[in-house]
Amino acid sequence: MKVRDAFFEVLRSHGITTVFGNPGSNELPLLRDFPDDFRYVLALHEGAAIAMADGYALATGRPSLVNLHAAAGTGNAMGNLTNTQSGHVPVVVTSGQQARRYTALNALLTNVDATALAEPLVKWSCEPLRPEDVPQALSQGILLAGSAPAGPVYLSLPLDDWDHQADPGALKHLKARTVQGDPVVSEPALDLLRRRLTGAANPVMVVGPGIDDATGWDGACRLADRLALPVFVAPSPSRCPFPTRHPGYRGVLPSDIPAVARHFDGHDLVVAFGAAIFRYHAFEEGDYLPPGTELWAVTSDPDEATRAPFGRILVGNPSDALARLTETVPARHRPPPPPLERTSRLNEAGPAFSAEAIVDALDAAKDESTVLAHEWTSVDTTWDRFDISRPGSLYFPASGGLGWGLPAAIGLQLGDPSRRVLAMLGDGALHYTVSALWTAARYRVPVVFVVARNGEYGALKKFTQAMQAPGVPGLELPGIDITGIASAYGISATRIDTLDALTAAVTAALATDEPHLIEVPQQPLTAS
Template sequence: MIAVASVSDAFYRVLRRHGVTAVFGNPGSNELSFLTGLPDDIPYYLVLQEGAAIAIADGYAQASGTIGFLNLHAASGTGNSMGCMTNTADCHTPMVIMAGQQARRYVPVGAMLTNVDPVKLGDPLVKWSGEPLRPQDGPALLSKGLMLANSAPRGVVYLSVPLDDWTQPAEDGALELLAEREVIGDPVLSQKALDSLVEALSGASAPALVLGPGADTEEGFPAAVALAERARLPVWIAPSPPRSPFPTRHRCYQGQLPSAAGAVADILGQYDTVVCFGAPVFRYHAPSDDDFLGPGVSVHAVTDDPDEAARAPFGRIAIGDPSDALVRVAAAVAESGRAWPPARTLPEADTSGPHFTAEAILDAIDRGKTDDTVIALEWTSSDELRDRLTITRAKSLFYCAAGGLGWGLAAAIGLRLGRPDRPVVALIGDGAMQYTPAALWTAARHQVAVTYVVCTNTKYRALEEFSELLHVPKGEYLDISGLNVLDIARGYGLETHRAESLDDLTDYIRQGATANGPRMVEILQR
């Protein structure tokens, strides 16, 4: 048995046991005591704003496959993080948020220990919240939180610890038992449900495959390709996707489903059977009065989130690991002799300048990146054009799952820290950059090699488009001119450049593969 001197030592031992390899945070006064026990083998990344902190931890967790661990101040600190926390919760990123609270000796008998009720504050964003009744209970609650965060459906848990608990003696015997226990929290699709999927595909005359973020894994990505090729299925990406779970240049790929119910129904109406893996059925953003689904269309889906399954307005939905189900269905379905899906072509881009179209900018970026490049996307003008980027492998594109801006700029830092072997390019709008620019300090402080591409159009383009859709008159209040994004970046310590041509942008992206620190390039967009 290895003696552990304090609760703080025990916490770090539990973190190591669960594969946590980094701590991110923006602590307050109640959290400073936790920092006294920082070990050398688990780095602490200070972030200057809480929304940026959770986004960096989110990107790190998604890229590395570990559990994100975030150290935040209670109340206002947690509140500041909640905009980006919506993205973390919607993407099912495993995350433990640990906040502090007043010292036990300052709390009246019978009073609530926490400064804030984390369940009410975070509901429905957090899966579980807890606080130790005595200092020695902290490591056990941390172990519980880590296991819950990493059990399907993965998500955010919240732990609040009094500031004077860390120096208290730990219980060595209890810690030894914690280090030995394990929970396997991945549901597996039953054979009966699997047979039903295979039967649906085999009996269909016009089937289609729809994929969501749950299929964007090292196992699910190639399995989706194998299934599409074996059954010759047209492949669509579910609406408002935070990931890209299928090769964008594959002969079966048809594109991204729109985010309005009627528009989705129109596209799916050409099929009699639709099988969906790893996506809510479905996420709609644009208003529509049309029906969810046309007559004669049968939808079958697999998700690891029972809540997603229960709230779907239609479909036969099974609970299980989507990637595992894809692997098994791909192996079980018979080869099809039907014709290949119709070939998809991309329209030529207008490359004239000096203000360039979104299509031309994406093409220039695509020419400069490699197949290994990871894209953090928070440039809303390009959302529906993202297929111009060539995606050939899993975990290559990440987008804010709940649509909350401020996530992408910061998450790119976590993506690079989580996968230092892959170049990271962040595509950010000039408006989106203003949400969490403080994250750039962390990138510069730790020399995290992210290439930021800021596309400047001086407009709140997303709201302008919705103004047209909702018949709202546009006014000067949507004009965001006067920002100098490169001055902001230089102030935080980044190398900066303004691209005067598309070839200039391509070269800058290409050079980013060997960069030693964060850098930003601006290009003017129409």
């Protein structure tokens, strides 16, 4: 058996039979005579390829694989790799290296100092010392990517390794081995939090992406009910980790230090699960907590725990911690927090619509199983208007890097065909990886892409006001034919002019098995 065959055998043993990629000459020896039981999903740009693999891993809950072209292809992918790293997504990133003899000569397409190229955006980086070590490196990378805290790994693979003979005895052990890499908080440590929570006079809970699973949702809801807790989503979230119609839901925290602290006024204890403490964005000076408030948190990421500037942090699976606390914390007999006041559905006349009205129209079109791939950054925290009632229903670029949402939606749909994916994109974000529309058309991936067209970088315009930076150039995006571009890539595209038409168009598109793009006019910032 050759190294190439052993490589695919290791992938099969982990249930990985989909490869995302954009090939180059260094990768051809691996890809020749591609196995019939594998699926290759072609992206026209490496940034789109890695975001597709990211979305696929999110949907399946297992490591995915993307194959890139040497240093240049890896470089093209690194913008979206920041989202994969920040989102703790288990993606195995492979790239082809020049022939071993040529790398010392820095021949064309040599990946110079390959193991350092993807740092610090990966958990581990490797170029095997010998061809025979390729299967071992792949096995290690898959297991490490999926171990807590999950995250991407990087393998640089020389093009002349694939026809070498593999070690069949070593391969047998690699295919059988497993790693249970999900440590939990020790009972003595959790008991400290349990006692602190039991003794708190007025606690509040903060939840983050790390509990966006069935166990985490159930535990958070039950703990909120048991203790009558108000519940906030942590700042700058990449996922929705709590039902937005739960009586305790209080929305997404703002992203500056003093505004977050103000939301904790009157609370003696903040308990956070599955969130970094905290992912601030808009800069404002201030103290992290109001006087008399203490924070405790649980995260699976030791780096998140140790860089937190305040609080007492426990390291372990936060969903597991919630489930154990819920079973053992005494109930508090006090009135639940009053539900958020919600405005009725907006029905504006147009010709352009507010973001809130567009969200209302989309919410009316989706159902509880719909997955939202959200890269409409000028309205990144407008979740209060969506009815989100189950885990894994909303995803946002975890590091804020644009160009993730469109291809990630394709990966999400391929990873879980049982749930339809609705991508919400700004007209600025769309064009970072617009070529991914070709992949959706080529493989008939039935994502519904809704593009809000306001002809500007709306999120940046908001920041020019907050940062008192008038007169910034390059914020206008006039004259782009979005539906024409989509049609050229083979996507059925529609431009609507009423909110009822938007709801109807999205509802109809979600009922088909083909991709669709729907453009809706959004009020620019100056008219909001």
